Amino acid sequence: MKRFVSMEEISDGRLYGADDMVRAGCGGCEGCSACCETMADTIFLDPLDVFWMMQGLNRSFASLMADRIQLDMADCFLLPRIKTEPGRSRCPFLNETGRCSIHSFRPGFCRLFPLGRFYENRSFRYFLQTGECRLAGRTKVKVRKWIDTPDLERYETFVSDWHYLLRDLEASITPGDAEAVRRITLALLETFYAAPYRLEEDFYPQFYERFPAFRKQHLPGAPGPTADASC
Ligand code: SF4
Ligand code: SF4
Numbered sequence: 001m002k003r004f005v006s007m008e009e010i011s012d013g014r015l016y017g018a019d020d021m022v023r024a025g026c027g028g029c030e031g032c033s034a035c036c037e038t039m040a041d042t043i044f045l046d047p048l049d050v051f052w053m054m055q056g057l058n059r060s061f062a063s064l065m066a067d068r069i070q071l072d073m074a075d076c077f078l079l080p081r082i083k084t085e086p087g088r089s090r091c092p093f094l095n096e097t098g099r100c101s102i103h104s105f106r107p108g109f110c111r112l113f114p115l116g117r118f119y120e121n122r123s124f125r126y127f128l129q130t131g132e133c134r135l136a137g138r139t140k141v142k143v144r145k146w147i148d149t150p151d152l153e154r155y156e157t158f159v160s161d162w163h164y165l166l167r168d169l170e171a172s173i174t175p176g177d178a179e180a181v182r183r184i185t186l187a188l189l190e191t192f193y194a195a196p197y198r199l200e201e202d203f204y205p206q207f208y209e210r211f212p213a214f215r216k217q218h219l220p221g222a223p224g225p226t227a228d229a230s231c
Contacts, residue, residue, distance in 0.1 A: 007118070007127060010116075010127075010129055010130065010131060011116075011127040011128055011129060011130055012127075012128050012130050014127065014128070015118055015125040015126065015127055016115075016125060016126040016127065016128070016143050017125060017126070017143065018126075018142075018143050018144040018147075018152055018156070019142060019143070019144060020126075020142070020143055021140045021141065021142055021143075022115065022126070022128050022140065022141065022142075022143050022146065023128065023138050023139065023140050023141075024114055024115055024128060024133075024138060024141055024143075024146050025138050025139035025140065025141040025146070026114075026133055026135045026138055026139075027135070027139070029135075031098075032098075032134070032135065033094055033098040033099070034134055035113060035132075035133075036090070036091045036093075036094045036098075036100065036110075037089070037090050037091075037094070038089050038090075039089060039091075040082045040084050040089050040090060040091035040092070040094075041072075041081065041082070041084045041088075041089040042081070042089070043081055043082045043091070043107055043109045043110065044072070044074045044079055044080065044081045044109070045069065045079075045080045045081060045082065045107055046108065046159070046162050047162070047192040047193060047203075047207060048108065048155075048158060048203055048207070049107040049108055049109075050064070050069070050080060050193055051197055051199070051203045052105040052106075052107075053068070053069075053102070053105060053107075054197070054199055055105065055199045056102055056104065056105035057102070060196075061193050061194050062194070065080075067083065067092075068082070068083050068092065068093075069081070069082065069083055070082075070083040070084075071189075074166075075166070075170060076166070076169070076170040076173065076181060077166065077169070077170075077181065077184060077185045077188060078185045078189075079185075079188070079189075080189075080193060082107070093106075108149070108155075108159070111146075111147050111148055111149055112126075112147060113129075113132065113133075114128065114129045114132040114133040115127065115128055115129070115143070115146065115147075116128075116129050117159070117163075119160070119163055119164075119167075122160065122164055123160055124156075124159070124160055124163070126143055151204075154204050158204060158207060161211065165211070165214070165215065165219075166188075168215075168219050169184050169188075169218060169219065172218070172219055172220065184218060187214070187217075187218060191210050191214050192207070192210060192214075195210070
């Protein structure tokens, strides 16, 4: 989700690239699961997160929607997030020993935290959220290592394309046009989540089979907002 905040307030004032060192290391969160206890209801899932989840759990999107994913308002559209019990924010993937039971295919948000993304000029860089991790004495680690995501360059391109698709769609809607929001929400869900992926194949070609046609159909081509922070 995007946040319009003062970077001085929430960060160390620096922007980082994938090969920069950042003080984000928290020793594998050993003995602490505070974030997974308190933030799961804010973890929205992009199409790759859901692809990983379908692969890792060997389940369809429809089946995940029954007990692991729910739709919630993300800025403008209803999009999937981790399902939590009503009024609670504990992640259902947190196991009884306080560890992530889907660590190898956890969502991008979980890989990133306590870093966030600062989007600008149709791209993004990373920033360190200084008030989020409660651990004192965090260590320096390379951003690329911290994010622990294969094929990071392709991943970053996808993240940027998905972010700006949502921002451009939002900018294309006349304020108060609930029918347009409903129509685009349904199209996003159907095209990028519910329409089956070949789980044994690479995600990115399958995403980009859908992406250009979707943009062409739903966007007149005008670029949307160019700067915001997302965590
Ligand atoms: S998916 Fe894993 S890392 Fe992410 S909030 Fe849930 S338990 Fe924590
Ligand atoms: S507060 Fe820090 S150490 Fe604890 S779970 Fe969150 S990131 Fe890990």
